[in-house]
Amino acid sequence: MKTLYRGATLLCSDGDGFSVLKNGYLGVDGKTICYLGDAAPQDDYDLTKDMTGKIIMPGLYNCHTHSPMVLLRGVGSDLPLDQWLFGKICPIEDRMSPEDVAAGSALAAMEMIAGGTVSFSDMYFSQDQTAEVAIKAGLKANLSRHVQSFIPGEKPEDSVSLNEAKALYKRYNGAAEGRVKVDWCVHAEYTCTEDMPRALAACCKATNGNLHIHLSETEKEHRECKEKYGVTPAAWFERLGAFDCGGFAAHCVALEDADIEILRRHHISVAHNPTSNMKLGSGVAPVEKFIRSGINVTLGTDGAASNNNLNLFEEMHLASLLQNGYLRDATVMNAVTVLKMATENGAILQRRENCGKLAVGYRADFIAIDTDRPHLTPCLDAPALIVYAAQASDVVLTVVDGKILFENGDFKTIDKEKTYFDVKKAVERLYH
Amino acid sequence: MKTLYRGATLLCSDGDGFSVLKNGYLGVDGKTICYLGDAAPQDDYDLTKDMTGKIIMPGLYNCHTHSPMVLLRGVGSDLPLDQWLFGKICPIEDRMSPEDVAAGSALAAMEMIAGGTVSFSDMYFSQDQTAEVAIKAGLKANLSRHVQSFIPGEKPEDSVSLNEAKALYKRYNGAAEGRVKVDWCVHAEYTCTEDMPRALAACCKATNGNLHIHLSETEKEHRECKEKYGVTPAAWFERLGAFDCGGFAAHCVALEDADIEILRRHHISVAHNPTSNMKLGSGVAPVEKFIRSGINVTLGTDGAASNNNLNLFEEMHLASLLQNGYLRDATVMNAVTVLKMATENGAILQRRENCGKLAVGYRADFIAIDTDRPHLTPCLDAPALIVYAAQASDVVLTVVDGKILFENGDFKTIDKEKTYFDVKKAVERLYH
Numbered sequence: 001m002k003t004l005y006r007g008a009t010l011l012c013s014d015g016d017g018f019s020v021l022k023n024g025y026l027g028v029d030g031k032t033i034c035y036l037g038d039a040a041p042q043d044d045y046d047l048t049k050d051m052t053g054k055i056i057m058p059g060l061y062n063c064h065t066h067s068p069m070v071l072l073r074g075v076g077s078d079l080p081l082d083q084w085l086f087g088k089i090c091p092i093e094d095r096m097s098p099e100d101v102a103a104g105s106a107l108a109a110m111e112m113i114a115g116g117t118v119s120f121s122d123m124y125f126s127q128d129q130t131a132e133v134a135i136k137a138g139l140k141a142n143l144s145r146h147v148q149s150f151i152p153g154e155k156p157e158d159s160v161s162l163n164e165a166k167a168l169y170k171r172y173n174g175a176a177e178g179r180v181k182v183d184w185c186v187h188a189e190y191t192c193t194e195d196m197p198r199a200l201a202a203c204c205k206a207t208n209g210n211l212h213i214h215l216s217e218t219e220k221e222h223r224e225c226k227e228k229y230g231v232t233p234a235a236w237f238e239r240l241g242a243f244d245c246g247g248f249a250a251h252c253v254a255l256e257d258a259d260i261e262i263l264r265r266h267h268i269s270v271a272h273n274p275t276s277n278m279k280l281g282s283g284v285a286p287v288e289k290f291i292r293s294g295i296n297v298t299l300g301t302d303g304a305a306s307n308n309n310l311n312l313f314e315e316m317h318l319a320s321l322l323q324n325g326y327l328r329d330a331t332v333m334n335a336v337t338v339l340k341m342a343t344e345n346g347a348i349l350q351r352r353e354n355c356g357k358l359a360v361g362y363r364a365d366f367i368a369i370d371t372d373r374p375h376l377t378p379c380l381d382a383p384a385l386i387v388y389a390a391q392a393s394d395v396v397l398t399v400v401d402g403k404i405l406f407e408n409g410d411f412k413t414i415d416k417e418k419t420y421f422d423v424k425k426a427v428e429r430l431y432h
Numbered sequence: 433m434k435t436l437y438r439g440a441t442l443l444c445s446d447g448d449g450f451s452v453l454k455n456g457y458l459g460v461d462g463k464t465i466c467y468l469g470d471a472a473p474q475d476d477y478d479l480t481k482d483m484t485g486k487i488i489m490p491g492l493y494n495c496h497t498h499s500p501m502v503l504l505r506g507v508g509s510d511l512p513l514d515q516w517l518f519g520k521i522c523p524i525e526d527r528m529s530p531e532d533v534a535a536g537s538a539l540a541a542m543e544m545i546a547g548g549t550v551s552f553s554d555m556y557f558s559q560d561q562t563a564e565v566a567i568k569a570g571l572k573a574n575l576s577r578h579v580q581s582f583i584p585g586e587k588p589e590d591s592v593s594l595n596e597a598k599a600l601y602k603r604y605n606g607a608a609e610g611r612v613k614v615d616w617c618v619h620a621e622y623t624c625t626e627d628m629p630r631a632l633a634a635c636c637k638a639t640n641g642n643l644h645i646h647l648s649e650t651e652k653e654h655r656e657c658k659e660k661y662g663v664t665p666a667a668w669f670e671r672l673g674a675f676d677c678g679g680f681a682a683h684c685v686a687l688e689d690a691d692i693e694i695l696r697r698h699h700i701s702v703a704h705n706p707t708s709n710m711k712l713g714s715g716v717a718p719v720e721k722f723i724r725s726g727i728n729v730t731l732g733t734d735g736a737a738s739n740n741n742l743n744l745f746e747e748m749h750l751a752s753l754l755q756n757g758y759l760r761d762a763t764v765m766n767a768v769t770v771l772k773m774a775t776e777n778g779a780i781l782q783r784r785e786n787c788g789k790l791a792v793g794y795r796a797d798f799i800a801i802d803t804d805r806p807h808l809t810p811c812l813d814a815p816a817l818i819v820y821a822a823q824a825s826d827v828v829l830t831v832v833d834g835k836i837l838f839e840n841g842d843f844k845t846i847d848k849e850k851t852y853f854d855v856k857k858a859v860e861r862l863y864h
Contacts, residue, residue: 070809077816078766111806219760278757279820281764308820309807317746318753325710325754328651332713334510374502374543375741375824377852378859381506388711388740389505392807393825420809427810 003028003402004035004045007052008368009382012036013344013357017336018057020382026056028364031401036360051397054368055382057339058358059118059398060312061346064212064250064271064300066124068096068104070111071426072305081218081280089305092430100430101126103422105133110414111310113137113406115392116367118399119350121248121271121300123185123212125164131172131180138405138413140365142350143172144185144212147200149192156199169207179401181210181350186242188214189225189233194240201241210351211247213237215255218282222254234259243268248349250300253277253285260286260293269296269349272341274318276302284326287319288333298345299338311392316342320387335383368397435460435834436467436477439484440800441814444468445776445789449768450489452814458488460796463833468792483829486800487814489771490790491550491830492744493778496644496682496703496732498556500528500536502543503858504737513650513712521737524862532862533558535854537565542846543742545569545838547824548799550831551782553680553703553732555617555644557596563604563612570837570845572797574782575604576617576644579632581624588631601639611833613642613782618674620646621657621665626672633673642783643679645669647687650714654686666691675700680781682732685709685717692718692725701728701781704773706750708734716758719751720765730777731770743824748774752819767815800829 010024027035027045035041069089076088096104101124112120119140122130127143134141145165156162165184173182184207186192186200204211216222216233225233234255237243243266250271255263263270270290277285290297299315301307316338323333347356355363369390371379376394379385398406405413442456459467459477467473501521508520528536533556544552551572554562559575566573577597588594597616605614616639618624618632636643648654648665657665666687669675675698682703687695695702702722709717722729731747733739748770755765779788787795801822803811808826811817830838837845 070806073810073821074813074816077813077820078763080762084762107806107809114806275753278753279762281756281760281762283757283760304821308816311807311823314746314749318750321707321710321750322757324713325715328713328715330512330516330711330713331510374539374546375743377539377855378503378505380859380863381509384506384509384740388509389736391743391823391825393823423809427812431812 001030002034002045004041004048005051005056006040006048007050008054008056009379010036011055011057011339011358011382013058013359018339018383026358028402031363033358033360033362033364036358051368053372054370054396055386056358056366056368057386058343058356059365059367059400060116060342061298061350061356062112062117062120062301062310062312063248063298063346063349064273064302065120065122065310066303067108067112067120067122067130067310068101068124069303069305070108070310071100071104071423071430072303073308075305077308084280095430098126098129100426102129102133103419103426105130106414106419107423108304108310109133109137109139110411110416110419113139113398113411113414114395115311115313116395116398117310117312118365118367119346119352121183121212121350127168128171131175134180135176136413138400138403140179140352140400142181142183142210143168144183146185146187147192147196148187149196152193154193156195159196162196162199166203183210183212185212188217188221189236190221197237197240197242201244204245204247209245211242211245213242213247213249215249215252216259217251217253219254232256232259234262238262238266250302251277251282251285252290253282255286260289260295264293264295269298269345271298271300271349272319273300273302274315274322276306278318278322280306284322288323288327291337296345296348297341298349299342312342313390313392316387335387338387339383364402365400367395367399369394370396433462434466434477436473436480437483437488438472438480439482440486440488441811442468443487443489443790443814445490445791450771450815458790460834463795465790465792465794465796468790483800485804486802486828487818488790488798488800489818490775490788491797491799491832492548492774493730493782493788494544494549494552494733494742494744495680495730495778495781496705496734497552497554497742498735499540499544499552499554499562499742500533500556501735501737502540502742503532503536503855503862504735505740507737509740516712527862530558530561532858534561534565535851535858537562538846538851539855540742541565541569541571542843542848542851545571545830545843545846546827547743547745548827548830549742549744550797550799551778551784553615553644553782559600560603563600563607566612567608568845570832570835572611572784572832574613574615574642575600576615578617578619579624579628580619581628584625586625588627591628594628594631598635615642615644617644620649620653621668622653629669629672629674633676636677636679641677643674643677645674645679645681647681647684648691649683649685651686664688664691666694670694670698680730682734683709683714683717684722685714687718692721692727696725696727701730701777703730703732703781704751705732705734706747706754708738710750710754712738716754720755720759723769728777728780729773730781731774744774745822745824748819767819770819771815796834797832799827799831801826802828
């Protein structure tokens with residue numbers, strides 16, 4: 001099956017940024033982009049779609065989320081972090097069944113697809129439910145069951161979460177022709193004993209795996225680790241071998257310069273979560289420093305309970321504004337840098353080859369934005385328009401591996417009414 | 433004409449916040465809200481509209497913008513402030529005709545109405561064009577022609593901008609049964625001589641007028657004023673009598689504690705512009721301090737050239753996140769505080785009686801948000817949903833003085849195709 005998308009403004013990836021191709025042609029053959037140009041291709045296509053007035057760009061990567069937490073959207077808003085987490089969130093999560101996680105995952109998949117996300121890195125429990133949703137929905141997903149241990153002396157082989165993580169890996173890594181991958185995850189320094197990072201390091205080594213962690217999210221966590229172990233969380237994980245096979249770290253608000261060097265040395269990507277960090281009062285991550293150090297920086301929404309959505313347009317917007325305002329320099333984080341964070345850098349973090357770019361030979365993972373809207377008129381600078389003016393709801397087409405998942409408001413792979421029904425039931429179970 | 437809106441979740445204003453009325457009834461008689469309740473009213477209505485699944489809340493106030501600058505959306509993005517302003521923006525503005533301003537004003541009106549804005553405080557030239565657009569569009573508008581003077585010794589009576597401001601006041605203040613008001617405006621300390629604030633103070637005194645100014649937007653402006661006059665911009669304006677009749681100040685990023693006391697003393701409201709301040713690298717205004725001092729704080733987008741849209745949902749979102757993240761306290765700016773800033777505080781700034789609240793006897797200026805969207809599901813906390821999860825595009829109904837301006841994507845008072853055509857012509861004139 002070959003499809004030609006014609007008439008759109010194409011944001012094609014080139015060396016350092018994007019070249020803007022007006023009134024362009026994008027050809028897709030199966031799962032792959034086979035043509036990009038400003039003249040019609042010579043070969044035949046099965047289907048031609050008119051995309052006049054749209055911007056087509058690479059799809060977005062949400063590199064750190066807890067997707068089923070959409071069921072907790074708005075719970076405990078405006079509370080301090082510990083009251084929010086331990087007083088409000090944890091008691092509800094304790095009641096969540098696999099069925100609830102399935103409903104939350106489907107709702108999250110709808111939100112992500114409608115907002116232009118083509119792939120996400122998830123961290124949660126019952127991720128087999130999320131895997132099934134991603135497979136059916138057509139999304140790409142790097143899933144991980146977070147391992148934690150609050151039991152002194154607990155042996156890794158007795159850890160329920162670690163055993164679940166291993167089962168998840170065995171069952172789903174590489175599923176759906178590689179759309180679903182399973183990463184290894186140690187939740188955070190403050191939620192485990194030293195044995196767990198060591199155990200996860202062994203898992204990574206045995207499988208050449210990708211590690212997903214929370215790192216120095218708050219000053220408090222960072223300081224308390226130094227008090228406890230005499231080293232920062234990054235140095236602690238490094239010492240335990242957790243970074244030996246690379247991976248990625250979420251938040252990274254409180255990192256020191258020496259920590260940044262640790263991440264760089266071990267090719268650890270950063271998943272920057274600007275909304276969550278600000279909303280919970282954690283602060284501004286030194287993203288400009290990460291980039292200057294050569295670290296691969298990406299974007300994530302975190303869970304919807306601390307955001308309160310899975311909207312990467314907001315994260316792009318905020319990622320640029322925050323650094324500029326915080327460093328008092330309007331030139332620090334330009335639109336092109338932020339667009340790369342949300343697209344091709346995400347594919348690097350997820351270790352997906354030939355993904356994240358609008359380029360010939362790359363996977364056909366792209367989205368279209370309708371510019372026939374007052375707030376996107378005039379279109380003088382397409383990257384600036386996307387980062388500073390667009391909303392997630394301006395997405396009118398989401399394509400993954402050449403397959404249309406969402407078009408003009410319609411979900412092609414998810415039953416919207418059934419999902420809403422399942423969510424309603426889950427909410428009744430959790431809150432009433 | 434009496435209309436009953438039934439079935440929505442109503443965000444009714446009460447003393448300190450909002451009471452949430454589920455499955456409520458909102459009655460409108462002419463321009464005024466005549467009924468609010470959870471039971472059907474006893475009297476007859478000409479028309480009943482089913483609003484099941486919607487949240488109805490007071491309409492939004494954009495308290496500082498330069499609306500025709502939507503024509504400059506995306507111009508000079510990611511440049512330092514002076515290169516952006518003097519190198520990119522000013523040369524284009526110098527070419528702008530009244531016809532261009534009319535086209536930009538109409539485009540801005542579409543964007544504002546579609547995004548739930550019911551009233552705006554504008555500052556620009558050729559505001560007679562903007563007045564005509566607002567009158568026709570059905571929007572409320574506080575317009576102002578900014579006065580500036582770069583000519584040493586120029587007398588106020590010779591000032592073109594001051595004479596234009598006076599003509600604007602005479603022609604449009606109170607127009608459209610009070611929907612259009614004209615405020616007085618001295619642009620900023622750094623763009624005028626001492627005579628201008630004095631002249632504007634006289635205008636305010638003679639008309640009991642409202643003053644609109646830019647104040648301490650950047651540290652540089654603030655510092656240079658102190659070097660030049662030995663006092664801060666706020667103290668300078670106070671000394672020249674500009675604050676004698678109250679008014680409102682935009683930005684206020686660099687205010688000192690003594691300045692905050694000056695504003696409080698003279699009942700000067702603040703129009704907080706979080707996106708613009710961050711995007712241009714100006715920094716974070718000490719909004720929490722303003723509120724604690726008893727100052728009336730509102731929200732504004734600034735012009736689209738430094739934003740790059742007129743989206744008050746983004747401003748609400750950012751206003752909360754910024755203070756929480758900057759002060760490292762998740763409890764500083766809660767959803768209810770921010771909702772009040774965007775609604776009833778705006779009506780106070782614009783000196784509009786019985787406006788800005790969903791309450792019986794108040795003007796029927798309200799909007800409806802469709803929650804039948806994945807990112808607004810579930811609806812556990814309506815104020816948090818609006819501030820943290822909603823997008824401007826979730827607005828499906830905008831009503832001003834009882835009249836529907838926008839419903840389910842359709843503009844009832846503005847010709848969309850004609851506006852796009854006029855904008856296209858203006859863009860050709862300005863950029864080609």
